[in-house]
Amino acid sequence: MTIDEAWDILLKHEYKRTKNREILLRFFDEADHYVTAMEVRNAVGQDNPGISFDTIYRNLAVFSKLGILDETELNGERLFRMQCAIDHHHHHFICTTCGSTKSIPSCPMDMVTVNLSEYEIEGHKFEIYGKCPRCIKKQ
Incomplete structure (x- = not known):
């Protein structure tokens, strides 16, 4: 997702364009891995000491709810992390050390739904956790 696409979503849902939201969107646009709210605070707070943790956390929740993050x-x-630019259904491997991700193009739901024929599935999330090659080499 691009910053412009994120702004389109925010404005469509009547959220104002603010300096703090711009700072956060730029941070996530440059980040290539999952980060905690505290990591966001530490990164953006250096150049923006007035941005509070509460402001960051509230905006992360909004961005997540709207599908931006x-x-x-x-x-x-x-x-x-910023929502993937990939426009098809996929899942991720997430490195538990550095937070980097790798897209997994296949989905296990085809195998799972065979056993759930009488159920109404409303959604799913599938993630694989481990260490990426770069982190394995550092060990």
């Missing part, structure tokens, strides 16, 4: 949970902590 992808959200996952790892070790009990929420992690965020």
Whole structure:
């Protein structure tokens, strides 16, 4: 997702264009991995000391709710990243060390739904966790 696409979504849902939202969107546009809210605060707070953790967290929740950010949970902590530019259904491998991701083009739902023929599926999320090649080499 691009910053312009994110703004289109925000404005469509009547969210104002603010300096803090612009800062956060630019941060996520440059980030290539999942990050925690505290990592966002540490990164953007250096150049923007007036931005509060509450402001960051509220905006992360809005961005996630509107589909601008992808959200996952790892070790009990929420992690965020800009929604993929890939325009088809896919899943991710997520490195538990550095937060980098790799797209997985296939979906296991075809195998799972065979056993759920009488159920109404409303959605799903499939993620694989481990260490990426770069982090394995650092060990």
